[in-house]
Amino acid sequence: MAIYREKDIFERRNAANEAKKALLERFKAKPAADDPAVLARQAERKAILEAREIREAEKARLKQEKQAREAAEKAEREAIAEAARLAAAAAAAEEARRREAEEAERIAVDLADEAARKAKRDARYAARKSRVGRTPPGFSAR
Numbered sequence: 410m411a412i413y414r415e416k417d418i419f420e421r422r423n424a425a426n427e428a429k430k431a432l433l434e435r436f437k438a439k440p441a442a443d444d445p446a447v448l449a450r451q452a453e454r455k456a457i458l459e460a461r462e463i464r465e466a467e468k469a470r471l472k473q474e475k476q477a478r479e480a481a482e483k484a485e486r487e488a489i490a491e492a493a494r495l496a497a498a499a500a501a502a503e504e505a506r507r508r509e510a511e512e513a514e515r516i517a518v519d520l521a522d523e524a525a526r527k528a529k530r531d532a533r534y535a536a537r538k539s540r541v542g543r544t545p546p547g548f549s550a551r
Contacts (some may be wrong), residue, residue: 417425440447
């Protein structure tokens with residue numbers, strides 16, 4: 410059975426000093442800027458960045474093409490819809506004109522019938538008046 414023992418201040422201080430020494434050695438061991446490995450890593454990073462820029466430019470170009478294509482399709486759909494709307498409006502106007510013409514014709518026919526009935530009625534009234542105005546033989550006029 411192991412008993413837990415806390416580290417005293419000296420052990421903690423020594424551990425911190427060793428960590429600092431390790432960091433310093435790692436920094437000192439870092440290769441110089443003109444080291445072939447460093448130059449190779451820089452070239453690799455540069456190539457990766459250039460490839461990324463090319464991909465992003467291609468992606469942006471494709472996006473613009475897609476937006477232009479969608480805008481053209483939308484404009485075409487709107488033009489078709491506008492043409493259909495205009496055709497429907499023209500058809501509705503023609504239907505309204507036809508109905509108005511039929512209504513005017515019906516009214517003209519009704520007025521002509523009414524005039525004919527009135528003429529017949531007036532003729533009957535005139536005939537009756539002419540009969541009433543004459544006195545039959547043997548009757549005296551008052």
